Amino acid sequence: MITITLPDNSQKQFPEGVTSYQVAESISKRLAEAVLAAKVNDEVWDLNRPIAADAKLKLLKWDEDEGKMAFWHSSAHLMAEALEFFYPGIKFGIGPPVENGFYYDVDTGDRVISTEDLGKIEEKMKDLARQNNGYVRKDISKKDALEYFQKKGDEYKTELIGELEDGKITLYTQGNFIDLCRGPHLPNTGFIKAIKLLNVAGAYWRGDESRKQLTRIYGITFPQQKLLDDYLKMLEEAKKRDHRKIGRELKLFTFDDDVGSGLPLWLPRGGAIIDQLEKLARITETRAGYVRVRTPHIAKESMYRTSGHLPYYADSMFPPMELEGGKYYLKAMNCPHHHKIYLSLNPSYRDLPLRLAEYGTCYRYEKSGELFGLMRVRSLQMNDAHIYCTRQQFASEFRAVNDLYLNYFKIFGIDKYVMRFSTHHPSNLGKKYVDMPELWIETENMVRKVLVESNIPFKEVSDEAAFYGPKIDVQVWSAIGKEFTLATNQVDFAQPVRFGLSYINKNNQADTPICIHRAPLGTHERFIGFLIEHYAGNFPAWLAPDQAIVLPISEKHNERASTISAFLNNSDIRTFIDGSDNKIGKKIRDAELMKIPYMLIIGDKEAAGNSVAVRKHGAGDIGIMSVEDFTDKLKEEERIVFNR
């Protein structure tokens, strides 16, 4: 008999060779139906793989990322089987699960697969799924594996096998399809109830532009039809809310070939959003005891050698500028500059915590092919700050940072979020992680305690911390349920040591501060990209590019419109006049298209008095009020946000 330990630390005895599926069955029939794969001693396994010795076991369902990954990985194999049916002799590159679904890179020779072909492949996949074919794992020698794929004529698989270690090679078979694969997989194809192939693209073999371009087919599958329906509805809505489309329509930002890829130019209406976000961050941070610094966008090579970004991070940095015999680099992060400011300030314990904030613009090199609207860019305006504190101050500083996040979530109406808390693994101390075991445990405990006490939903992931300390990645869901990773929050024991940061403690001894890197609003680029989708461009008035537009009904009301517009402008309200010759109906339609929160209509009655007829975007008329009352209304909307 062997002992199986479940996540709640309960233990159960089973005969040697028991499978995870059998363990699930022993708990409940329903569980066994929902379970997709299992984590056995930190490794994800097929459900039907025999367990030979005592083990920790976690059963993985659809709500676990690792469950989804097994599901989609199996779906890629299913698609491959369907493809081989239609395109005999097809060769296969790689076919992994991804964030949403899976893909397979294939070489169909001179046959072309287009989006029109996806329907029939989908139908074939459904047929094959209904056959409930098992995914069967088999160990194979390198020699036999090579022989099999050489005979099959698949040079991609043979290339991959050539790089593997003999004794660690496995094949998976389902139905008529055999693939080189580490697994894990679903027990059988019957789990796959809903299938949608999404699109076809080109992709170089192994991402290398000098090699052959393969056909990449993307798909997604679900264990229930309803989940697929919801997903496709969300995709449809996301398309309408595409930040690139709305960004263009609302004139928020643009790109220009002469400036460069991934380098957005913020037009005045986008600039206004940025300014409001910065205003919010400044006020929030000032009241939270942050101070603001400014640092150049470049620095010499020596600084990035000290930080270790060179050579380890060089690929993500812009290439150097050679000047006066030395090299200057565009900054890819603000921390080293802030550490230099810390050094210059030479603080004592009385000056800690020192919270240095800066909306610093960083530059990171991303491959052209990976750039995507505002989501993947090369210039990043970060809501950055570094908090330097003592070990005793760490917990309260971390809690304050968390509160900042929660406050922002409320302001922006972000109801669904998860913090992914990545911790170290003791076995990797001194290798993957800086060797300060006590500090790791101490800070991780403090972070965990704060997360639990603040009732923040979080996922703890072992052995995924940064080299220099535990980290938190903040994932949020937009109003239509699309997931975004917006911000990270990292603890750093290593950089302060590398830069020789210290302070004189109460006992008059030099001590090293802990550094917290935090950026709750992420970068302007990604955060505004998210907000565009989240609000579908309907920004709340405090944040909208224009808060109000003044619409004179006819030319004779233009003068009054100017007076009102000037009054609002002097009250620091973002406004302008539609001075065109258009009829009022058209003016209103245009303003609605630009999603301007308030329309102030000026006709005979309004021109005579001091009032405006107010129309709210998407809601229609909300009544006549004095210009002063309207101003107060807007100011109050802003006050609520900024004083939250």
Added chain:
Amino acid sequence: MITITLPDNSQKQFPEGVTSYQVAESISKRLAEAVLAAKVNDEVWDLNRPIAADAKLKLLKWDEDEGKMAFWHSSAHLMAEALEFFYPGIKFGIGPPVENGFYYDVDTGDRVISTEDLGKIEEKMKDLARQNNGYVRKDISKKDALEYFQKKGDEYKTELIGELEDGKITLYTQGNFIDLCRGPHLPNTGFIKAIKLLNVAGAYWRGDESRKQLTRIYGITFPQQKLLDDYLKMLEEAKKRDHRKIGRELKLFTFDDDVGSGLPLWLPRGGAIIDQLEKLARITETRAGYVRVRTPHIAKESMYRTSGHLPYYADSMFPPMELEGGKYYLKAMNCPHHHKIYLSLNPSYRDLPLRLAEYGTCYRYEKSGELFGLMRVRSLQMNDAHIYCTRQQFASEFRAVNDLYLNYFKIFGIDKYVMRFSTHHPSNLGKKYVDMPELWIETENMVRKVLVESNIPFKEVSDEAAFYGPKIDVQVWSAIGKEFTLATNQVDFAQPVRFGLSYINKNNQADTPICIHRAPLGTHERFIGFLIEHYAGNFPAWLAPDQAIVLPISEKHNERASTISAFLNNSDIRTFIDGSDNKIGKKIRDAELMKIPYMLIIGDKEAAGNSVAVRKHGAGDIGIMSVEDFTDKLKEEERIVFNR
């Protein structure tokens, strides 16, 4: 007889060969005594050089830059004569007048000139000045000139002569000294009444580090002793107010070798000043109808080819980054990026004027040796904006920009300023200036009219405009009378054409806008450098890094101090507590040294109630008031500035 036309267009007849001095004498004895040189047909001449034909004549006194230049140029020759007396065989490089005084670069062989030697040289110069020796001009052939200086053994002068055109070479002699020189000079040494040699430095021959290092001696002279006394007093005061010294003491900014020369890191206290300046500029500009954009700090080579900055401005730019087979440059100016935004907005006449503002950080390459504190840097945060307007809108836009300048001068207490208005010269159209004669005349007339009507002191300088349009350099004087060039204001006809900027005019035709480049607050670096000296670090409360410091008298008042500090902080007042164990006297002294505008002292009485004892920096106690009243007082000080 010839006709002499004076600046007021009056004309007078004189015999051929009359000198400017004689003309001056014919007007008044007093004028003749004050005049230093003369401008004859746009060229500056010696006073005693005969005029052979009809000419325009402007007599130059000390209050004209060109008068001062002749004065200091002659003083350099006088110093050279004294040097040759003490150091026979001394060789001379160049000895020009500069902004404040003059220098001469000399080679004394193995003899060393140090500051201790300056006294005796000064005395000798005074002797020679009293001899009233005339400066005598003589035309000389290239051959004879070479022969003279070869015989004298001065290889520097022979090198210079070698590069001159025969027939255009002149020598000047005064007393025992002969120099190769174009002139012009004073009539005689007697004009030089007050002399001060300032310092000694090294300087490479022709600025070339591979060539010999010469000794550069700086001096300044005046036509009256009082002017020299005032100047030296100002220098003394300027030394105390040195922005580098105060910047260090008040912890405003720092430099770091790992970041790079000329790249200031703004510490929190400097960052606070920047933030307040930006707040002022934002409010002012928003109310003046500007909109704000954001652009990256880099762009591709092609953009700077279009703008013409490459190749013409390449030496002032940072070297390129080579990426994906192309070149990226750090921006040295914001205009090309703004032009791209204009293109993207594609405005019609209804959208003009379009005023795009950005606090864009630019990077310019300055040689290490030329860097100086915040005054000469490599990173420049500019209060930049570009106004695109029609020809009809130009005058009112230009006037509005001027009003902005005047408003800022009032806010910062800048009482003395001059606008240097540089215009084109018709003879250089198509060569030095873009060939649009009408537009030059039209815009220059409009600018001149606005300057006159606004009662702004200005100096018009012909033939010194930018290639693309007339420009204005703004010179201001600090509280102690030191001159700074802070900002420029340029009209641009050329760039809009190069970038293909256009708008659809009322007649439905494409037209080209005029562009105004303006930066009334210059760069943060230079402007704050100026303000540090101007205020001697005693920033007004609205601008000061910290507005108030809370000083608990003893430890038992710390809690009350915290409450007060938190209240002020939540009211967005920049404040902190002196939480040290020091006695109150020491706390006050420390706060005075940091030049913090207000000190709030908390003792038993204050801790019991809601009041604070307020002490004003440099002024002492100003009474006891409630925390709310103090807050209102500060808010009112700020309101006055921002609503001016």
